Amino acid sequence: MSNVRNWQLGREMEYPHEEHHPQRQFAFVFNINRCISCHTCSMACKSTWTFSRGQETMWWNNVESKPYGGYPRNWDVKLLEQLGKVDPDNQRWSGEANGDPQKPYGTFEGNTIFEAAKKNIGSTAARRVLGYLPTDEEWRTPNLYEDTAVGEKGHPMKFTRAVEELPTHSTWFFYLARICNHCTYPACLAACPRNAIYKRPEDGIVLIDQERCRGYRKCVEGCPYKKPMYRSTTRVTEKCIACYPRIEGTDPETEGQPMETRCMASCIGQIRLQGLAKIAEDGSWAEDRYNPLYYLIKVAKVALPLYPQFGTEPNGYYIPPRWVPRPYLRQMFGPGVDEAIERYMVPDRELQAVLQLFRRSNRIIFKYKIENGPKVFETEIHGKQFTQFDDTIIAFGKDGQELFRTKMNEPVHVRPAGIHQNSI
Numbered sequence: 001m002s003n004v005r006n007w008q009l010g011r012e013m014e015y016p017h018e019e020h021h022p023q024r025q026f027a028f029v030f031n032i033n034r035c036i037s038c039h040t041c042s043m044a045c046k047s048t049w050t051f052s053r054g055q056e057t058m059w060w061n062n063v064e065s066k067p068y069g070g071y072p073r074n075w076d077v078k079l080l081e082q083l084g085k086v087d088p089d090n091q092r093w094s095g096e097a098n099g100d101p102q103k104p105y106g107t108f109e110g111n112t113i114f115e116a117a118k119k120n121i122g123s124t125a126a127r128r129v130l131g132y133l134p135t136d137e138e139w140r141t142p143n144l145y146e147d148t149a150v151g152e153k154g155h156p157m158k159f160t161r162a163v164e165e166l167p168t169h170s171t172w173f174f175y176l177a178r179i180c181n182h183c184t185y186p187a188c189l190a191a192c193p194r195n196a197i198y199k200r201p202e203d204g205i206v207l208i209d210q211e212r213c214r215g216y217r218k219c220v221e222g223c224p225y226k227k228p229m230y231r232s233t234t235r236v237t238e239k240c241i242a243c244y245p246r247i248e249g250t251d252p253e254t255e256g257q258p259m260e261t262r263c264m265a266s267c268i269g270q271i272r273l274q275g276l277a278k279i280a281e282d283g284s285w286a287e288d289r290y291n292p293l294y295y296l297i298k299v300a301k302v303a304l305p306l307y308p309q310f311g312t313e314p315n316g317y318y319i320p321p322r323w324v325p326r327p328y329l330r331q332m333f334g335p336g337v338d339e340a341i342e343r344y345m346v347p348d349r350e351l352q353a354v355l356q357l358f359r360r361s362n363r364i365i366f367k368y369k370i371e372n373g374p375k376v377f378e379t380e381i382h383g384k385q386f387t388q389f390d391d392t393i394i395a396f397g398k399d400g401q402e403l404f405r406t407k408m409n410e411p412v413h414v415r416p417a418g419i420h421q422n423s424i
């Protein structure tokens with residue numbers, strides 16, 4: 001074990017390998033407030049990478065309903081329970097989110113999955129990572145019982161009345177889209193006894209070497225997000241590859257430019273923005289003020305890591321859903337939730353502009369610029385002043401070339417009267 005710095009936890013933590021950092025890190029922001037669970041992202045990935053025999057229940061990208069769903073079933077509840085058993089009173093955060101970039105969410109006082117593994121005495125004591133291996137049943141049926149009435153066994157089209165009754169507590173749910181987080185400290189990599197998993201120095205993408213893998217499935221057991229998936233026909237494990245030919249610009253469609261992944265590019269709800277964050281030598285995010293990911297995560301702090309307490313420093317960030325009870329969100333995204341939702345509900349001028357960058361192009365945005373326009377609207381939201389300007393937002397690519405420009409105010413086109421042929 002070595003001591004590594006995990007900025008999301010606000011402290012050092014133990015990790016089974018030495019600290020190494022890539023020059024850039026594949027990262028993404030998903031705005032949950034916009035996700036409609038259309039599964040276009042899941043199908044884009046499946047039709048590209050996981051359509052073959054043995055990959056039937058592989059969903060490198062999945063969308064689950066929370067709080068009831070999960071793929072594999074109950075993955076997060078199971079791990080939270082395991083962690084809770086190791087040190088039930090101590091899985092908490094201390095300190096305030098006080099603007100300190102070293103501890104933006106305070107300090108996590110509890111055990112990460114690496115630290116908890118050492119305390120988990122008994123038959124599992126030798127493991128490097130606390131985790132579990134889901135059953136075949138748990139993998140088999142993504143989205144089972146989610147958003148559907150439950151049928152009565154043996155009676156087609158008859159639905160159980162009992163579960164249609166509304167519970168007495170307040171009802172809420174949201175959709176959580178997930179891919180591999182290409183973690184800074186990947187648990188899959190730490191758990192593999194074959195050293196078959198590696199993190200690329202150029203972009204931090206985490207890959208499984210298909211030649212070295214022998215199907216031990218320790219990675220499946222160790223990944224807290226359950227994103228490596230075993231393929232029974234080849235007897236090796238596969239996972240999201242971050243569509244690396246697109247990131248490299250070698251996919252024919254990219255014309256040499258780094259392009260966002262298939263699941264990002266297909267997103268109908270426009271919830272996704274993906275990029276390559278600049279990483280400093282010590283592993284922190286190098287200041288890159290006008291990179292949209294840097295702005296959303298480090299400056300506006302509206303996008304938060306998924307279960308940061310697990311300790312892998314995931315590189316997937318989420319703008320939390322504003323209607324969901326805060327204790328649930330704090331458990332899922334850490335103590336930054338309140339500040340993130342406050343900012344998102346009444347966005348300032350810059351945040352409004354950056355939110356316009358989502359899905360205007362499939363090229364990766366490395367920088368943005370805002371040109372000021374006239375004031376067009378003002379009101380009060382939740383007791384706070386909200387003003388909108390018709391600003392122009394300009395996005396730039398890897399070599400500084402302009403990718404596109406868009407305006408805050410969407411242009412209105414009035415269709416002239418007359419007979420129009422159906423375009424379909």
Ligand code: SF4
Binds near residue numbers: 181185189225
């Ligand atoms: Fe590995 Fe899981 Fe992190 Fe992906 S999400 S890098 S599979 S630990």
Ligand code: SF4
Binds near residue numbers: 046239243
């Ligand atoms: Fe699939 Fe590519 Fe998205 Fe990974 S990044 S889930 S490989 S589409």
Ligand code: F3S
Binds near residue numbers: 216
């Ligand atoms: Fe290693 Fe996972 Fe293969 S543990 S051997 S990469 S199945």
